[in-house]
Amino acid sequence: MKPTARQSTASVSDGLKAFSRLHDFIKPYYFRILLAILALIIAAAATLALPVAVRMIIDKGFLPAQAEIINSYFLILLTIVLLIAVFAAIRFYLVMWLGERIVADIRSKVYQHVIRMEPQFFEITRTGEVLSRLTTDTTLVQTVVGAGFSVTLRSSIMLLGSLFMLAITSVQLTALILILVPLVILPLLVFGRKVRRLSRTTQDLIAESSAIAGETLSAVNVVQSFVLENFFSRRFESSVTLSFEMALTRLKARALLSGFAVLIIFSAIMGVIWIGAQLVIAGQMSIGELSQFLIYALIVATSTAALSEVWGDVQRAAGAMERLMELLNTQSALPAQAKPIAIKHGITHPIHFDKVGFNYPSRPEQQALTDFTLSMSPGETIALVGPSGAGKSTVFQLLLRFYDPQQGKIILGGVDISKTDIHQLREQIGIVPQETVIFAADVWENIRYGKLDASNGDIYTAAQAAAADEFIQKLPEGYSTFLGERGSRLSGGQRQRIAIARAILKNPPVLLLDEATSALDAESEKLVQEAMEKLMKNRTTLVIAHRLATVLKANRIVVMNHGKIVAIGKHQELLSQGGLYARLAALQFGDSYDDHLITP
Template structure:
């Protein structure tokens, strides 16, 4: 996965691989709508055919200007009018079919990309910014919509007009057509040479746009931190720098494309003027009728217009090909954490026995620094253990490994005796409830945020969970109670309120394994006491793993696991560990409240 447009080696490799042929990757999305594609192609062929017939009608009109019988001229005019009506209807039909097809396919692509990305493990997001993923889902799919809904149909129509027009030019006047064909190499050469450069610039431009989106997304999601540290000026400068790079890339792409358009159109129309001059002399000499010359001129203009349109659309197709490649990169991205081909079902009811067997683990972003080192841990069903230790000891890594957000480099982790890697993640994760250190609150109502824990829960069950988490009182005090919209990432709530909603969510899930990662860190003493009571009640009937520093949380655990540098250095009850006088006693003196541990 490529993150930066300035990543030289990756850019070179990708530019070599990127051709308009990449648009073939869209076929799986077009295939379900074959009938719609066929109808659009028929409408497109109809309009192109009618367009090619029109000059013949014009020729008859011109050659019959001097006819004595005015009725013949009227018939030709009526025929031309009928052809024009047919052209209008066909064009409208083509637009409706092709535009609908484009919208449908792009909607499917967006869903497919989101479906793929939402299931990727956290390791995937270590290599790509969320804003860049969003850019691909929005900006890149918009480009594809433009191509499917417009550019491809226009390109095919102009291709038909080019081929058909060239053939009819040959039938109209082989001599003049031969002269026109001599000009073709002059037009093709700049399209091919400048088109290669345009492909590279198009892809680079899309990368810079994605980079700009990623930069903005990161800053806006952390806007309070940015403002708290008066980092606005630096953030503006960083975004401006990336945006200017994007503009500079776009400017070079536009300049190249404009130059290609100028050269092609000038060469084409210069050739047409020369051919017209020769044709006009043939009319004067009587070797060609005026109507034939007019017919040839119309076909020449149509062919020239088709070439000019194709040269312009070529650039659009190249940009869309680049966008398609970027989306296909996401659809084909290999996740480091995969479900087995034949997953083992987790036996129900789940007892909640968890075991780490000689686990070795390092985060993909820092493979040389072990997060867990020869880690062995057995948690009995229904046992409550607390993980303590200094920052970086590996406590949160244990929580993440139990959820199989990452796979160990060595060893294995089991739930009820079955390795996590042998089960489908969605299967065993249903039996886990998590309260993270940084609670995630969604941009919806307080009720729906709690119901996120179990989507089929009733309103009464949601409110019971909120009461157990000491969240009911503050929620009912909100303007619309449980139906109050809490804002993006819960901006309308305090840190403690967010934490209590996250705890209510875990209580509602009612899973046999409860994971608490600093779950009470943002609570005041009164709320903590209420939540602690709820946690203790839950812990009696399920396996509970707590990462905490507060003495009140840790003291009541069945067993305290002391970690340092990814290893277990001591374990036991609070009293036994304090009596040992090791790392736990030192941490207790430094971190725990009221000086009790001292």
């Protein structure tokens, strides 16, 4: 999801439009915002009262006769300082809480959106890039929504309040300051646009680095087996260096912006003070008034400088917010039905593939399934057999509705699955994939993912049925043993038995088995096969078969090649017909038909 040229050259206003979506996240916390603004107004008003007190002290003089008055003024000053301290602390806490809460909500919203995207989305978007947006980009947004928002509110109120008090103190000097304001604002807008563009590019480059790291670390065994450590280290270093160089370019622009703002602001203030000094000499202004004006002028200068710094952060965050909004605005290729048709729960349903034609979006020129028609009766077991690329896994993915077919339809329990609720559909289906996924959690939790409200007793029963209990009991902490990332503490067969237990616990009416026993030894396979046979009773089961034992026990065998069904029948029938099935059987089994792989 790299930026297009149009996105990279968008105007400042276009970049800031991304922040309009923040309203949805801010809305629940309006009351806290009002409290923060109230605390800010009180603290700002107290701060703006300080120069007035200073002027009175100076103009009243420091004569002994004025001692009591001076003491009262200093008491007022102390009270003002106390008010500033208390309400500034309240304002800081409320605003920073708001920033943390909103960013947490954004992260949660983006994750909830992405986790529901179909596989097509992840074919073109790397996981590392998504993680970069969830972490780095949201952190940048937090700088604006939290501290940046606080500084902006405080500096804006202080700037407006100080300009008002300057006008009361001296209209002539205030007019000079206002003439100089455009000299500060215009460069901010020009440089701010460049900073936002550079920030967007920097974030894209950081995401690229994250994607490389995530991809290689998740496959570290393969990287090390092929001695690719140096190659990927150089590749990662090149990506990091490129992002560093782009960050330097952005920092130079920020530095130039900040330096220019400080130069213009304080040069203007010094000029105005010089003119004020001439007015004091001429008797047109008192020393106390000049002091008051000087303090307000300094507040204007520091507030403007703070706003210029925040503006740079806003531009960086605008680029990050654009990237986050891209994720949130990405629509699923599987539209949700406004009024989905319900599938009866817990009933063994017939399944019908009606002239299904499909090609993967990333490979539009290659047909994955062509005129695929197949009917399955309730409780029937069908084995899918064929060479690699025949379309067996595609059948699974379409039934789970990871994709919608371009032609034809799939019927489950009399309902077109494209017209039902996708989550309800998947609740009816249990799957044991060949490449087992084990999460970084203990055994209890990994099996419980099959049914989140299952008791420990249910999990224990499912593990026994999957012939997993014996090896689980031997783990250091039994069912409470942490299995490591991707199940690194288990063997391939053990991981597969955990996945089988998960499917058994789910207890679905439809089963999809991608040769669920392919990684087991002979003894474990026998135990699991017995458990699977019990599980498959009264369930509609679709199996991608690699082993002869699976083929022999299927009600029907569907032979596939190049996305088409080339034969359907039982083992002996298909052998007698010759063709692809007989060639695969002869190639893999020879005359003995031992329990070996049926596909190359």
